Each structure stands twice: as structure tokens, then as C-alpha cells.
Amino acid sequence: MVPFSSLELAADQQGRSLRDLRISVTDRCNFRCGYCMPREIFGRDFAFLDRGEILSFEEIRRIVRLLLGLGLRKIRLTGGEPLLRRNLPRLVQMLRQLDSGLDIALTSNGVLLPLYADDLAKVGLDRVTVSLDSLDPNRFRQMSGSFHNPEPVLAGIDAAVKAGLTPVKINVVVRKGINECCIVDLARAFRGSGQIVRFIEYMDVGTTNGWRMDDVLPAREVVRTIHSVFPLEPVDPNYPGEVAERWRYTDGRGEIGVIASVTQPFCSGCSRARLSADGKLFTCLFAPGGQDLRHTLRTAADDEKLLKLLTAIWRRRNDRYSELRSQGASSQPRVEMSYIGG
Ligand code: SAM
Ligand code: SF4
Ligand code: SF4
Numbered sequence: 001m002v003p004f005s006s007l008e009l010a011a012d013q014q015g016r017s018l019r020d021l022r023i024s025v026t027d028r029c030n031f032r033c034g035y036c037m038p039r040e041i042f043g044r045d046f047a048f049l050d051r052g053e054i055l056s057f058e059e060i061r062r063i064v065r066l067l068l069g070l071g072l073r074k075i076r077l078t079g080g081e082p083l084l085r086r087n088l089p090r091l092v093q094m095l096r097q098l099d100s101g102l103d104i105a106l107t108s109n110g111v112l113l114p115l116y117a118d119d120l121a122k123v124g125l126d127r128v129t130v131s132l133d134s135l136d137p138n139r140f141r142q143m144s145g146s147f148h149n150p151e152p153v154l155a156g157i158d159a160a161v162k163a164g165l166t167p168v169k170i171n172v173v174v175r176k177g178i179n180e181c182c183i184v185d186l187a188r189a190f191r192g193s194g195q196i197v198r199f200i201e202y203m204d205v206g207t208t209n210g211w212r213m214d215d216v217l218p219a220r221e222v223v224r225t226i227h228s229v230f231p232l233e234p235v236d237p238n239y240p241g242e243v244a245e246r247w248r249y250t251d252g253r254g255e256i257g258v259i260a261s262v263t264q265p266f267c268s269g270c271s272r273a274r275l276s277a278d279g280k281l282f283t284c285l286f287a288p289g290g291q292d293l294r295h296t297l298r299t300a301a302d303d304e305k306l307l308k309l310l311t312a313i314w315r316r317r318n319d320r321y322s323e324l325r326s327q328g329a330s331s332q333p334r335v336e337m338s339y340i341g342g
Contacts (some may be wrong), residue, residue, distance in 0.1 A: 012317035019271035020074045024341030025085040032145030041208040055279045057091045074103040078341045083112035089119040096124030110156030121163035128160040129169040134182040168195045176217040198257035206336035219260035241269030265322030274341045284319030288333045
């Protein structure tokens with residue numbers, strides 16, 4: 001039996017606890033969004049992970065089980081495109097069986113949701129976030145690097161709503177001069193629907209997207225733009241440390257969120273770790289590397305040894321990249337988001 005109580009609520013160097021784990025179940029994707037997996041880099045010759053390198057569902061479950069003892073409360077399955085991972089509902093079921101109170105969410109580009117939303121809801125998925133950067137077919141293709149129209153993504157959102165995975169959050173990455181013109185249309189499309197659109201500042205994740213500060217449209221501009229058409233007022237966070245800043249329509253037709261990760265960093269409340277598809281634990285989205293857990297998992301280590309390793313990684317953590325970005329932190333190497341899990 002693992003002595004959970006002695007290790008519970010381990011705090012990192014900044015006094016933050018581990019509450020939230022993002023699990024990348026695959027580094028592959030059926031889209032090529034330029035801000036995440038630009039086609040020039042992630043082309044035919046790109047070396048994605050082999051099957052044997054990727055953690056099995058049993059290995060993921062074991063890590064989650066141990067982290068529950070350290071205070072973990074929320075899980076998000078992501079990637080790459082998580083619905084490309086075969087039998088994903090089985091993983092959700094396995095995680096749900098560990099803890100009926102664990103918050104389990106999924107982030108997806110939505111295209112495969114009509115196939116899986118019902119099954120995922122039945123086995124205990126709580127919520128879905130769907131990424132959708134424009135309703136205009138040309139802008140959508142430009143942002144997603146795909147040959148789709150937005151319709152399959154909208155069908156995915158519908159499927160999630162029908163399956164009861166609500167409210168569906170709709171993530172929009174805003175790139176200045178590319179899809180900023182789509183902000184009001186997206187807000188309008190989901191006003192009154194019960195679903196929540198969240199506008200995310202374009203971030204300098206990885207090193208392949210050619211990010212420049214000039215391409216970032218500050219979240220306050222997004223709020224100003226929507227407010228000029230549909231008046232907004234601020235809403236209190238749902239819980240302390242919530243990443244998205246909430247705004248509601250003054251006419252009562254719902255709310256939007258903005259995530260100002262670049263212009264208003266929120267590292268001081270960051271309780272999040274990320275597990276890459278091949279079993280490396282990252283304590284920051286912008287970390288140059290992660291700590292390998294797969295070797296320990298696959299060399300017959302007992303739970304106690306693994307738990308000690310997990311605790312030591314978290315206790316060592318001192319990350320606050322976004323707060324240091326303007327002080328030159330951006331010159332260090334960074335892993336790609338599709339690998340580490342968005
Ligand atoms: N493929 C799924 C999807 O797109 O929803 C899940 C993985 S994706 C990496 C997770 C989230 O990260 C998406 O909402 C995506 O828009 C966001 N994202 C990716 N690159 C980003 C960047 N450079 N800046 C801000 N958000 C980004
Ligand atoms: Fe794929 Fe999601 Fe990255 Fe777009 S943001 S390339 S859909 S992983
Ligand atoms: Fe958390 Fe790192 Fe993002 Fe700061 S930069 S909020 S520490 S993931």
C-alpha cells in the first residue's frame with residue numbers, strides 16, 4: 001500500500017499544488033494548424049512516435065492513480081488529436097473507475113466527435129472543448145492547415161451537446177491580422193446557445209510556428225471588439241486560479257472567456273503538469289524538456305518508487321515562463337505543444 005497521506009498535497013518551489021494533469025494520448029493530428037503543427041515541419045517525413053514508445057492505457061492509469069494521492073483533481077485528454085488514439089473511450093472508462101469525482105475533460109478539433117461523443121459520455125467523460133478558429137471556410141482552412149470546411153467541426157460540437165457533454169467550450173486561437181476579423185461572428189454564432197467561446201492569445205509554444213509578439217492580439221482587444229457589438233460585463237471566476245477571464249452578455253445571452261496567457265500571465269496559480277504521449281512529465285508548457293517516467297514504469301518499479309519520483313519532480317518545480325517571457329526566457333529551447341499536450 002502506498003503511503004499517500006505522507007506525500008499528499010506536495011507543493012512546488014512557488015508553493016503551488018498539483019491539481020491538473022493534461023495527458024497527450026498521441027502526437028499525431030489530422031489538422032496542421034500553422035500555430036501548432038506547421039505543415040512545412042510536420043510533413044510526410046516527420047518522425048512521429050512509434051506505437052511501442054507511446055504509453056499504454058494501463059501505464060497512464062497507473063500514473064493518474066498515483067497522482068490522485070498527491071491531490072490531482074482534473075484531467076484533460078489531449079494531443080495531437082486525442083480522438084485519433086484507438087479506443088479512447090476505454091481510457092476514459094479506466095480513469096473514471098479510479099475516481100468518480102475526478103473531473104475528466106477532452107480537447108479536440110471536433111471532426112471525429114460525431115463518431116465518439118456518445119460513447120465518451122456513457123463511460124464518464126465530463127466535458128469537451130472543441131477548437132474552432134473561424135466560421136469562414138477560407139480563414140478556417142488557413143488557420144487549421146486542413147482541407148475541411150468548418151461544418152465537420154460544427155457537427156462535432158452538435159454531437160457533444162446532444163451527448164450532454166455541456167457546456168461545450170469552443171477554443172479560438174486569435175492571430176492578429178489572420179482571424180481577428182472572425183471574432184464577432186464566432187461570438188454571435190454561439191450567443192444564446194449555452195456553449196462558451198473562449199478566445200486564446202496566440203502563444204510562443206514550441207519553436208516551429210514562427211511566433212512574433214506582433215502577431216498577438218491582446219485579450220483586452222478581443223473583449224473591446226465584442227463589447228462594441230454585444231455589450232459585456234465581467235463575471236467572477238468559477239474557482240480561484242481559473243485561467244480564462246469570464247465576461248457575460250449584459251442581455252443575459254450567455255458568456256465568453258478570454259485567456260490572456262501572453263499579456264497577463266497566470267503562473268502564480270499554475271497547478272498543471274503535462275504528460276507526453278511517450279511518458280515524459282513536463283511541469284510547464286514552455287519547458288525545454290520533461291522527466292522520463294516510461295523507463296521507471298517499464299522496469300518493474302513498485303508504486304512507492306514511482307510515487308517518490310513524481311513527488312520529487314513536483315517539489316523541484318520552479319517554472320514561471322510566461323512571467324519571465326519579457327525578460328528573455330523566450331531564447332531557451334521549448335517542446336512542441338502537439339507532443340506535450342495542449
Ligand atoms: N487537437 C486538439 C485541438 O486542437 O483541440 C487538442 C490539442 S491542441 C494542441 C490544444 C489546444 O491548444 C487547442 O485549443 C489549440 O487551439 C491550442 N493551441 C495550439 N497551439 C497554440 C498556440 N500557439 N497558441 C495558443 N493556443 C494554441
Ligand atoms: Fe492538431 Fe490541435 Fe495542433 Fe491544430 S491545434 S494542429 S488540431 S493538435
Ligand atoms: Fe504554468 Fe508554465 Fe504556463 Fe506559467 S508558463 S502558466 S508555469 S504552464
